[in-house]
Amino acid sequence: MTAVKRVWGIPLVxxxxxxxxxxxxxxxxLSSLSPFxxxxxxxxxxxxxxxxxxxxxxxxxxxxxxxxxxxxxxxAYTTAYLLKDPDPPLPLVVIMLVSVAVALVVGxxxxxxxxxxxxxxxxxxxxxxxxxxxxxxRYLHGFGxxxxxxxxxxxxxxxxxxxxxxxxxxxxxxxxxxxxLGWIALIVTFILLxxxxxxxxxxxxRALRDxxxxxxxxxxxxxxxxxxxxxxxxxAAGLAGSLMALSVRVAxxxxxxxxxxxxxxxxxxxGGLGSLTGALLGSALLTFLPQAVxxxxxxxxLSDVQSAELAPVVYGLIMMAVILLAPAGVVGSLRxxxxxxRGLA
Amino acid sequence: MTRTTRRGHRFRRPxxxxxxxxxxxxxxxxxxxxxxxREPAAAGDTTGVTDTSIKVGATFPLTGVAAPGYxxxxxxxxxxxxxxxxxxxxxGRKIDYIVKxxxxxxxxxxxxxNELVLKDQVFAxxxxxxxxxxxxxxxxxxxxxxxxxxxxxGSVTWGDDPKEHPWTFGWxxxxxxxxxxxxxxxxxxxxxxRVGLFxxxxxxxxxxxxxxxxxxxxxxxxxxxxxPGGTDxxxxxxxxxxxxxxxxxxxxxxxxxxxxQLVAMKLNYKPQWFYTxxxxxxxxxxxxxxxxSKGQVKNGAQLLDGxxxxxYLPDVSNTSNPWIQTFDKIWKSxxxxxxxxxxxxxxxxxAYMFVQALQAxxxxxxxxxxxxxxxxxxxxxxxxxxxxxxxxxxxxxxxxGMKVVKIExxxxxxxxxxxxxxxxxxxxxxxxxxESTPPADGxxxxx
Numbered sequence: 179m180t181a182v183k184r185v186w187g188i189p190l191v192x193x194x195x196x197x198x199x200x201x202x203x204x205x206x207x208l209s210s211l212s213p214f215x216x217x218x219x220x221x222x223x224x225x226x227x228x229x230x231x232x233x234x235x236x237x238x239x240x241x242x243x244x245x246x247x248x249x250x251x252x253x254a255y256t257t258a259y260l261l262k263d264p265d266p267p268l269p270l271v272v273i274m275l276v277s278v279a280v281a282l283v284v285g286x287x288x289x290x291x292x293x294x295x296x297x298x299x300x301x302x303x304x305x306x307x308x309x310x311x312x313x314x315x316r317y318l319h320g321f322g323x324x325x326x327x328x329x330x331x332x333x334x335x336x337x338x339x340x341x342x343x344x345x346x347x348x349x350x351x352x353x354x355x356x357x358x359l360g361w362i363a364l365i366v367t368f369i370l371l372x373x374x375x376x377x378x379x380x381x382x383x384r385a386l387r388d389x390x391x392x393x394x395x396x397x398x399x400x401x402x403x404x405x406x407x408x409x410x411x412x413x414a415a416g417l418a419g420s421l422m423a424l425s426v427r428v429a430x431x432x433x434x435x436x437x438x439x440x441x442x443x444x445x446x447x448x449g450g451l452g453s454l455t456g457a458l459l460g461s462a463l464l465t466f467l468p469q470a471v472x473x474x475x476x477x478x479x480l481s482d483v484q485s486a487e488l489a490p491v492v493y494g495l496i497m498m499a500v501i502l503l504a505p506a507g508v509v510g511s512l513r514x515x516x517x518x519x520r521g522l523a
Numbered sequence: 524m525t526r527t528t529r530r531g532h533r534f535r536r537p538x539x540x541x542x543x544x545x546x547x548x549x550x551x552x553x554x555x556x557x558x559x560x561r562e563p564a565a566a567g568d569t570t571g572v573t574d575t576s577i578k579v580g581a582t583f584p585l586t587g588v589a590a591p592g593y594x595x596x597x598x599x600x601x602x603x604x605x606x607x608x609x610x611x612x613x614x615g616r617k618i619d620y621i622v623k624x625x626x627x628x629x630x631x632x633x634x635x636x637n638e639l640v641l642k643d644q645v646f647a648x649x650x651x652x653x654x655x656x657x658x659x660x661x662x663x664x665x666x667x668x669x670x671x672x673x674x675x676x677g678s679v680t681w682g683d684d685p686k687e688h689p690w691t692f693g694w695x696x697x698x699x700x701x702x703x704x705x706x707x708x709x710x711x712x713x714x715x716x717r718v719g720l721f722x723x724x725x726x727x728x729x730x731x732x733x734x735x736x737x738x739x740x741x742x743x744x745x746x747x748x749x750x751p752g753g754t755d756x757x758x759x760x761x762x763x764x765x766x767x768x769x770x771x772x773x774x775x776x777x778x779x780x781x782x783x784q785l786v787a788m789k790l791n792y793k794p795q796w797f798y799t800x801x802x803x804x805x806x807x808x809x810x811x812x813x814x815x816s817k818g819q820v821k822n823g824a825q826l827l828d829g830x831x832x833x834x835y836l837p838d839v840s841n842t843s844n845p846w847i848q849t850f851d852k853i854w855k856s857x858x859x860x861x862x863x864x865x866x867x868x869x870x871x872x873x874a875y876m877f878v879q880a881l882q883a884x885x886x887x888x889x890x891x892x893x894x895x896x897x898x899x900x901x902x903x904x905x906x907x908x909x910x911x912x913x914x915x916x917x918x919x920x921x922x923x924g925m926k927v928v929k930i931e932x933x934x935x936x937x938x939x940x941x942x943x944x945x946x947x948x949x950x951x952x953x954x955x956x957x958e959s960t961p962p963a964d965g966x967x968x969x970x
Contacts, residue, residue: 214641221634316724316750324725324751325655325678326629330662352666353641426633428659431752433629469638472624481859483594486585486624 189376197369202345204361208354209346216354217425218465223360224421225461227367229445230454231414234371236443237452238380239407240387241292245304247439248311249412251429252284253277253419255315258327258429270332274363274420281416282409289408293401296390308439312431326430329423331356356425363421367414368454374410375454383407444493448500450507459508467493567889568668571646575612577881577888578619579604580639582632582651582660583675585624592777592807592866593652596675597622599870600650602858603850603878607966609857613881614888614969620874621645627652629659636660640669647672647893650694650873654678654726665690670893672880673873673921677701677801678726679946682919685898690890692897692914693921694873696835697946698727698774701799701925702734704833704942705772707951708927709797710738717744719768719794721759721783723775724748731774731799737948744768749779760786763794772797777804781811784826796830803832804865805930828932833925835908836872838935839863846907849961872907879904879967905959906967909941920946924954 185191208216232246256277260266266273288307292300315321322328334355342350342358350358374380382403386393394400423429445464449456468489475485504511571578585594597620604618612618621643623635632653639645640663647670651657654676661680664671665688673694674681682693696704709716718739722728728748736743745766747759760783763771771794773783780802787793802808805827812820820826837844839862842851847863850871854863881888883904884896901914910924924943928935941954962968 212641214637217634217637217641313750313752316752324723324727325658328658328662353637422630426630426659427662428629428633428655430629430655430658432627432655433659435628438630469634482597482622482624483585486626490586 190373193369193372197365200365201362204365205342205345205358208357208361209342209348211354213351213353216357218469220353220357220360220421220425222461222465223357223364224418224425225442225445225464226458227360227364227421228415228418228442229449229457229461230364230368230371231411231418232442233446233449233452233454233457234375234383234414235407235411236446237450238375238387239383239404241404241408242297242301242443243304243408243411243439244301244443245306245308245439246411246415246442247434247436248304248307249281249285249415250419250422250438251311251315251431251434252281252412253416254423254426254429254433255321255327255419256280256416257420257423258329259321261329261331261423262327264330266330266332270359274359274417277420278413278416281419282413285409285412285416286405289405289412290401292408293404305436305439308434308436312434315431322430324431326428326433329427329429331424331427356421359424360421363417367417368458371410371414372454375452379403379406444497446507448497448507450510450513453507453509453513456507456509463493463496467496567891569646569889571644572616572888575616576619577613577616578621578643578645579877580636580643580645580648581620581622582625582635582639582648582656583622584627584652584656585622587626587628589627589653591811592804593675595864595866596650596652596870596873598859599854599863599867599872600874601870602854602867603871603874605857606853607874607878610964610966613878614886616888618878620649625653625656627656629656632656633659633663636663640664640667645669646888646890647877649673649877650675650870652676654680657681661688661691668890670890672877672893672897675869675873677730679730679920680726682913682921683946685917685919688919690894692901692919694876696800696833696910696922696925697920698730698799699734699946700923700944701833702731702774703737703944704734704925704927704951705731705797705799706735706738707942708939709735709742709770709772713770713795714742716742716770716795717766717768718742719745719763719766719771720747721756721763721771721773721775721779722746722748723779724750727801728774731772735772749775751776751779754782756782757786757790759783760792761790764790764792768794770795770797773802774799775802777802777807778811778815780808780827781815784808784812785816785820798830798832800833800835800925803827803830803930805933805935806864807866825933827930830930831938832928832930832935834928834935835910835922835925836865836868837907837909838928839865839868840934845960849965850907853965868907875906875967876904876912879906882967882969885969907961909958910943910954913945918945 228250236242257273260273292303316323334350339350382398386398386400386403390400445460446457449460471489471492472485475488581597583597584590601620604620608617625632625635650673652675657674671691677695677698679697679699681691745763745768747762749756749759780798837847841847850868851863880896883900884892897914898916901912908922910922913920913923924941926941927938929938942951943954944951
């Protein structure tokens, strides 16, 4: 029993076990959902990946990014560029990795500049990026300008259909294929992020978030740690962007407005800064709430325009309620409550 | 590998009893779903159609920057469908029209279209608005074999290649044909004019320029492009002024009509303006002018006096037109209040064409049959549009021609008759067909 406990105490083992269990659960859940719910699950997966990267950046290393939509755009455009012809030059997984790499490089360049800034100045610089990237794409030739690049999602590979069939007994259609891809990518990303948070690097980030002077005295190179955190979260955003392109099937400037970045940040705050579970919760809310609220609105007899306007109102109210009643976010506040109870008992 | 062999394969595999049970249960669930969605092969796809209803979906920007004007198009369609339903529907089927907001964001278009097709199971999409937004869903709709009727955008993509998108049909005159018609009119009537172009920097502007250059390549002295999103067009207009352009043709959206007018006022630049149909709605541009100038311009609509434009539908100010009279009556009985606008008229016209196609298809409505009807009979449909639709097996492009018009005292006056043409090197001909009149009750007759 103690041996099991000891092994469970090793973060990598724990995260891998949770990951494998999650993977099996996800396969069964996705295979039992309708195609429409699968499409929503694909959306939730890419939002959660982006929010996961952002929550680690903001919650752990203390850098506030208001421009993560720009890195989603970088990932999405890379994928769209490589998938604009019916015969893609690379396998899909490689295309996704290339998108991550491109976002990582762009993130590195921005990160080096951002590492010299602190607090609100990082936020300002990244916000400028969120405005600039879609505008830049409108000017550049070869990126489809206003109407964007069309994404041709490759056919579901035979081996993939066979494996899913062996496990769940359900066929994979093109819509759920993207959902499977998204959730597999989400689980892999979250295992990596969870490990990173528990590692020396994660502790370094916490140190410089809480007091950068103390961290520097303790021998932490501030610039390098900040850039690392930034690059890691832009890589996650790149992956999210790549999946976004696959699920939306187009990469167009109007798909990356400034409020995409702000919405992502709000999802992270709602769930609880620095918590991956919180990121998951926030992205679930972002995905399912608007559609549900709009439907409630129209079934309650509101006009189409009114019910369309209802979703942001309800989201805003929930946001305010969370900030007033649970300032550490939903997951953060639950965790605090749990710790208090244990401390008392 | 077919499904039966795969299934046989599965049972030969050694697996844990519990896992096998679970897999078995889910496989059964899977089979159940497959069986229920299987259609009898010959009858065609009747998704969204019952004996008493037809479900139709649409995506429009109801909120956000593109909402002014465009958000009222579906109100027109809704009013027309309500009117048809009140009069017994089409072959006894009421039309259930579901509109979703995409805020002109392709990501949202994709998710709400998923909802319409996969969850609400609509029979067809009607009038989905926007080029980048519809680009996101056109492949999905075609691979799901959902009729995608009357896309609200003048891009040639919606119909120039029916082999690539067999389920998608255009609606309004495409921007290239519009460019050609404007170009020919300038070549014939203002051959000495020094033409400056004011273009949106995308497919819209590029198609228009292509059409214009077929006729007035040598007359064009300056080309200015703006990128949507920016709010200052002073450099662009100043460049046209510097080249002494005395006729400016704008392929731009309404907000840039207002911006270009304000800048020209500031620069004291007074060329003849020629805006496309998209950019010239006097009421909308007038209110935008008042808004952008923070109230300094009060008589916005009058500021557009003398501006030239094009039209493929009659203007609501033209109260002697029988179609306007019919639609105005329907708007008064079934609309959502206020005076009929050109945007609502646009939605009603799309709805009219859709009902026309349903009537012509007959009682046995399937998705395949609707597309077949449009390809075989759509070219003969008459309606509020001035020129016939180009629907055939080789082209799914919408109406083929326009009139050149002039805005005078808030009214839209005809300058020419109906000029019809097509994309590519098709000639422009004056339409000889006399204008159609609506059926007495405003509902296209069944065949």
